[in-house]
Amino acid sequence: MPKVVPEYKKIAIEKITNAAYDVFTNKGYHKTTMDDVANEVGVSKASLYSYFKSKEEILQTVTKENLNLSFTDFFDNKDSLNPLEDLYNYIVEFEDTIHLNFEMNSLSSHNKEISIVNKDLYEKKIKTLTNFIKRNQIKGNIQTNINALTIAHLLNAVYIDLCMQLIIGIDKTKIRESWNNSISVILEKDTQDNQKTLNKYFSNF
Known part of the structure; x- marks a missing residue:
């Protein structure tokens, strides 16, 4: 036995x-x-x-229990900009884990169950980011001339780009610069208050 x-x-x-x-x-x-x-x-x-x-079923569970939770935990019920920096530091420190996200996504094309899981995880991620942005828009930390859902998609795209740069071995100094420049666009409220908003974010780190 x-x-x-x-x-x-x-x-x-x-x-x-x-x-x-x-x-x-x-x-x-x-x-x-x-x-x-x-x-x-x-x-x-x-x-x-x-x-x-199967091994795919194990990966499915691993992704649901570990990777998605670690992402959403950064942004749930947060109304400051600190989670953006926390996420960056987490990704850079634990860059090996991001490979699993990409491998999980690649399996969606031929595994219906994993595709369903990935769609669910994606929707939860966008919802979490949208709510995070709405809270910060109310606080005056993020521009309000673009709706929160659109900014959530932009922030997710920046996150994916950061992960891709780490995977292919881009110099981390350049990655940091790229992240800062992208975040500055997301935080920008208007032309007059732009510098004040950016100073509020970057002076903390």
């Missing part, structure tokens, strides 16, 4: 996904095997299949 993970199902799944997250970020999703995950957990491969039917 295959060795069974000794925890209850919920705890066992959490243990497996945490181990898979470590292996995926170290080796990359495509190079990781179910044997690699099993070895990281300390169980047989057969035990993994009693909880997950």
Whole structure:
């Protein structure tokens, strides 16, 4: 009989996904095997299949539980501009994790279940960003002449561009400059108050 993970199902799944997250970020999703995950957990491969039917299903759970939560946690219920800098520092410090987002997205073209998960994650991300921007527009931190949803899409595009630059190895000094310039456009309220708004953001870091 295959060795069974000794925890209850919920705890066992959490243990497996945490181990898979470590292996995926170290080796990359495509190079990781179910044997690699099993070895990281300390169980047989057969035990993994009693909880997950495939490596793709593990990635699906890892993305939902780890990557999306880490993104939305930066912006939920925040009405200051600090989360923008916190997000930048997180991405740069833990750049290995962003590969999983791109690999997860690439699987959408041939996996309907993962496509559904990705759509759900995307919608939650845009909703979180939109609400964050609305709160900061009320506070006077972000321009109001562009609606919050549009700015949310722009901010998400800047985030994706930052991730791509890190993946392909652009110099981090140039990435930082690109981020600052992009954020300055998003924060810009009007031509007269522009410099005051930017100073308020950048003087904190």
